[in-house]
Amino acid sequence: MAENVKPRVRVPKTATKDEVITIKTLISHPMESGQRKDKDGNLIPRSIINRFTAEFNGQMVLDTTLEPAISTNPYLEFDAKVPETGEFKFTWYDDDGSVYEDAQKVEVS
Amino acid sequence: MKLQHTMTAVTVLAATLALIATGPRAEPAQDDQLVINGEEEVPTQAPAPAHLDGALGDTIYSGWLFRDPDTRAMQKDDFDNPMFLFVDAGIETWNTPDGTEGKSCADCHNAIEDSMKGVRAALPKVTEKGELWSLENFVNDCRTNRMGAEAWGWNSQEMKNMTAAIGLQSRGMPVAVAIDGEAAPFWEKGKEMYYTRYGQLEMSCANCHEDNYGNYIRSDHLSQGQINGFPLYRLKDQGAVSTHQRFVGCVRDTRGVPFEAGSQEFRELELYVASRGLGLPVETPAVRH
Numbered sequence: 001m002a003e004n005v006k007p008r009v010r011v012p013k014t015a016t017k018d019e020v021i022t023i024k025t026l027i028s029h030p031m032e033s034g035q036r037k038d039k040d041g042n043l044i045p046r047s048i049i050n051r052f053t054a055e056f057n058g059q060m061v062l063d064t065t066l067e068p069a070i071s072t073n074p075y076l077e078f079d080a081k082v083p084e085t086g087e088f089k090f091t092w093y094d095d096d097g098s099v100y101e102d103a104q105k106v107e108v109s
Numbered sequence: 110m111k112l113q114h115t116m117t118a119v120t121v122l123a124a125t126l127a128l129i130a131t132g133p134r135a136e137p138a139q140d141d142q143l144v145i146n147g148e149e150e151v152p153t154q155a156p157a158p159a160h161l162d163g164a165l166g167d168t169i170y171s172g173w174l175f176r177d178p179d180t181r182a183m184q185k186d187d188f189d190n191p192m193f194l195f196v197d198a199g200i201e202t203w204n205t206p207d208g209t210e211g212k213s214c215a216d217c218h219n220a221i222e223d224s225m226k227g228v229r230a231a232l233p234k235v236t237e238k239g240e241l242w243s244l245e246n247f248v249n250d251c252r253t254n255r256m257g258a259e260a261w262g263w264n265s266q267e268m269k270n271m272t273a274a275i276g277l278q279s280r281g282m283p284v285a286v287a288i289d290g291e292a293a294p295f296w297e298k299g300k301e302m303y304y305t306r307y308g309q310l311e312m313s314c315a316n317c318h319e320d321n322y323g324n325y326i327r328s329d330h331l332s333q334g335q336i337n338g339f340p341l342y343r344l345k346d347q348g349a350v351s352t353h354q355r356f357v358g359c360v361r362d363t364r365g366v367p368f369e370a371g372s373q374e375f376r377e378l379e380l381y382v383a384s385r386g387l388g389l390p391v392e393t394p395a396v397r398h
């Protein structure tokens with residue numbers, strides 16, 4: 001079980017219609033690859049964020065698979081075109097079954 | 110024989126210095142401003158404090174101005190600044206009880222935003238007992254004497270998380286360490302150390318950070334050695350670095366045997382180096398190469 005997992009997102013608060021905005025996300029997570037061994041030579045079990053999704057007003061806009069080679073505290077940045085005022089919802093899926101969520105509104109004028 | 114040996118050493122040193130002096134000189138970036146999160150402007154220059162007597166010219170410059178544009182950009186946005194993961198961890202620790210007394214920092218000091226404002230800017234300082242203490246000393250004093258918890262190592266991750274979280278509360282406030290009165294003897298010792306040559310390379314702090322700031326030493330762009338951004342994220346180390354950790358690194362680079370992090374010597378040096386940045390705003394937690 002990964003400890004101190006904390007998602008952070010940065011979405012502009014306002015945008016004009018159909019503007020392309022940059023969204024930054026970061027989740028603090030060890031991303032244990034499953035390849036490393038501990039002091040006694042035993043394999044440390046894999047524990048990573050394996051999926052990240054972004055939804056806008058309930059519509060899926062980004063669905064990604066994350067692999068074990070991705071380093072600690074995965075940072076994902078992407079651009080999105082916003083047609084209307086709404087809410088981005090971000091979800092991270094952990095190997096251990098935990099689901100971390102964050103949401104942020106964007107006002108379109 | 111001995112004289113000849115010394116003469117050779119002097120010639121080599123003179124040649125080295127000449128090489129440094131004729132190398133490409135890149136002034137600190139003059140066309141960039143540190144505006145954090147697009148709203149909070151932090152000045153990166155200040156008039157040189159009087160005690161320097163013109164040793165750094167009229168102006169003191171933050172190390173931020175000597176770094177690459179990409180590195181400068183990382184510090185402009187708290188989201189891109191990797192130190193904020195450590196700051197978050199520090200704030201969590203602030204609110205978490207520890208030790209036999211079952212107390213957290215917040216139980217005595219309440220909100221970190223209020224009680225720790227300006228603390229970083231005035232440290233190190235002389236305590237009631239007449240000792241010179243850095244922020245780390247105060248943290249460990251609280252932990253051992255008030256919380257009944259174990260002291261953290263000077264350069265432990267927990268300590269750097271906490272000093273970053275506390276230091277952030279002073280961001281934008283000018284460095285304001287006291288160098289007169291009780292602090293004067295410590296400050297004098299720190300000053301002497303700053304100008305003393307250490308190690309096989311026989312280099313003092315001043316050789317790089319006073320005589321040659323703006324020049325390159327190999328690929329490193331020498332800054333004025335200001336410590337207003339510590340603890341900071343160092344890209345080379347992929348982690349947080351404390352002031353004393355950097356001092357250890359600098360002395361090691363002269364091929365000398367460094368003092369310990371947290372030692373009396375380094376605390377005195379910290380006071381003196383901080384005083385060379387009097388008036389320069391605190392940038393904690395900064396990002397450097």
